[in-house]
Amino acid sequence: MDRSTGTGAALRGLARPTVVDWLKEIAGVVGPSEALLAWSRATLATGLHGTALTPAQMRVVGERLAADATDPRLRLAVRSCLLRLRVHGALETTKGAPR
Amino acid sequence: MTTEQGPRAGTAEDAVEGSPEWYAWMARQLATAAPVTDDALYDHDRLDAVAALRADEVEHVQPLVGDLLARGAAETGAPVAMLNVVLTGAQVIAGAHGLTGWMAEARATPAEWALCARVVRSGEELVVPDLAADATTRENPLSTVDGLRTYAGVPVRTRSGHVVGSVCVMGGEPREFSGADLDALRAVAAEAAQRLEGAAGA
Numbered sequence: 001m002d003r004s005t006g007t008g009a010a011l012r013g014l015a016r017p018t019v020v021d022w023l024k025e026i027a028g029v030v031g032p033s034e035a036l037l038a039w040s041r042a043t044l045a046t047g048l049h050g051t052a053l054t055p056a057q058m059r060v061v062g063e064r065l066a067a068d069a070t071d072p073r074l075r076l077a078v079r080s081c082l083l084r085l086r087v088h089g090a091l092e093t094t095k096g097a098p099r
Numbered sequence: 100m101t102t103e104q105g106p107r108a109g110t111a112e113d114a115v116e117g118s119p120e121w122y123a124w125m126a127r128q129l130a131t132a133a134p135v136t137d138d139a140l141y142d143h144d145r146l147d148a149v150a151a152l153r154a155d156e157v158e159h160v161q162p163l164v165g166d167l168l169a170r171g172a173a174e175t176g177a178p179v180a181m182l183n184v185v186l187t188g189a190q191v192i193a194g195a196h197g198l199t200g201w202m203a204e205a206r207a208t209p210a211e212w213a214l215c216a217r218v219v220r221s222g223e224e225l226v227v228p229d230l231a232a233d234a235t236t237r238e239n240p241l242s243t244v245d246g247l248r249t250y251a252g253v254p255v256r257t258r259s260g261h262v263v264g265s266v267c268v269m270g271g272e273p274r275e276f277s278g279a280d281l282d283a284l285r286a287v288a289a290e291a292a293q294r295l296e297g298a299a300g301a
Contacts, residue, residue, distance in 0.1 A: 029141055072151075073147065083205075084189045087189065
């Protein structure tokens, strides 16, 4: 279940990104193998393992991944993931009613 | 075993990143995630152009184009003008004038809500006089929740022809856009592209 129920994110139908969501988006740019390899390096570097990471943990892994990326396409894909996470975070604290 | 919780929620309690179990599980999750080749947002040359221009960096772009966007808003009579750079699953609001609320805080929106993503995909201008009356936008949360009613966007195109984003104006009331309005936006988009390329030494 989306943990954002009742928030601005839920109101807008925006689910919290998951690790799998991120890997799929990154794989869409660089392919599954490179996505998995880059992700593994970032999780090893940060010590944040598992696929049930909190948003804060995902941000740490993502920022590490982006910082270590030598492929600009990979960096932009990760940046895109981080932006979606940021949007979700901003909307978690936003209310509002459909117009 | 579930997609949400990963291999640790199933029988492979010891699966950690890099282990054969983890790779096997994740490979199954990514089985349909081959590189996207049919979506302009994922075009490698376009992404390279975005990266070369540092167009995704708000702190770099905002000082370069802030005055242009203020001019664009004034000349079109719109409350908000933006330079949105579209990545893969999200757009970054790289430059903005008059923006408030959560979008000003996040400086981004998901790509599926972004009308500027449509501009990038088509490479053409997009004008929606009334988002609530348009079948392609009336369910968009930016309209149904945030109250945006009108949009006009033009491509920001590099000299090499890649559309990295869009200069757009938005407002809370339905309205038409004149030829002069679109000319103003085209001029802002062209000058924005020149400034981005100039700053990059391109």
